[in-house]
Amino acid sequence: MKIAILGTRGIPNNHGGFEQFAEYLSEFLVDKGHDVSVYSPHNHPYQHKLWKGVKIIHQHDPEESLGAVGQFVYDFNCILNIRKSKFDIVLQLGYTSSSIWGKLLPKKSIIVTNMDGLEWKRSKYSKPVQAFLKYAEGLAINTSDFLVADSIGIQDYLKKKYDKPSKYIAYGANIFSNPEESVLKQYNVLVYNYNLLIARLEPENNIETILDGVELNKNGTPFLVIGKNNTKYGQYLTNKFKSNNKIIFLGAIYNQNHLNNLRYYSNLYFHGHSVGGTNPSLLEAMASNALIVANENVFNKSILNDDAFYFNNSSEVSHHLNNTKHEHLGFVKNNVSKVSNQYTLSVINGQYEKFLKTCLKK
Secondary structure, rough: OOEEEEEOOOOEEEEOOHHHHHHHHHHHHHHOEEEEEEEEEEEOOOOOOEOOOOOEEEEEHHHHOOOOOOHHHHHHHHHHHHHHHOOOOOEEEEEOHHHHHHHHOOOOOOEEEEEEOOOOOOOOOOHHHHHHHHHHHHHHHOOOOOEEEHHHHHHHHHHHHHHOEEEEEHHHHHHOOOOHOOOOOOOOOOOOOEEEOOOOHHHHHHHHHHHHHHOOOOOOOEEEEOOOOOOHHHHHHHHHOOOOOOOOEEEEOOOHHHHHHHHHHHOOEEOOOOOOOOHHHHHHHHHHOOOEEOOOOOHHHHHHHHOOEEEOOOOHHHHHHHHOOOOOHHHHHHHHHHHHHHHHHHHHHHHHHHEEEHHOOO
């Protein structure tokens, strides 16, 4: 198959979950003999035209000068380029800024869209933007030949809201089994003597609620926050908690070995995501032996079930920090088993390949 992957800020990943997923999937598909192209912004740090056999197609992205509007221009440029090529499959990851150009997608290609989460629920967006995103969601539904839902919750929503079937395929992770305690020295923390959060610093990820809970808590255990904090909201959080010396903002880290080790040796790993489906960072935490405290919502509970602790507010975060230690090994073992049996990258990538082949035959 000749496949184009659209809708990310490029690979290798230096941004977030969709980029990491595109990296894993594209490499897998190339290894299986498929011709795969991934679209990337013109200013992506990786400027080569080939990455591990994956073709990289750079397109102009004016986001730095135009802000969020630049993403619409970037997607428009990508789709114009796609029209010049004869792709069998165009796999769209998300729809936020591409769906308004949906009618420009090539008619002879099969359009498969991963619908991501409920974008219009993200609290970082104003009411008019949320209204637009609801509209964009409908556009994506109507201009796609096939839909992918990354959680059962999203699949049920698409069926109930639009009466549209979708293929449930979660994200994947690899079991982390080679911990190196020496990595911790670079971050000045000790084994099981720090708590951890890895996420985009955005309101719907409950970062502020979690850190408010850290403030309420009186023990001095370090709390590491990993995620880009040079954004407006990131700077707000940094300033709000700057006087708390146990909250340590490390910024973005993309070294997967370091991230896995930090997860592995953490006391508690906090997962605050509240909007969307199966989050890749949650699976990576599960695969890295982390003891997880998650925001209580249908998306997180459908993956973790009873093998995690949950919070709804800062008081509950503080309670867990005071009373929960990395000794609930049954939770950890069960989550590792789930990843091993259901969410390994080979399983998930294989499901995508099989589904794309099925789409091409219909």
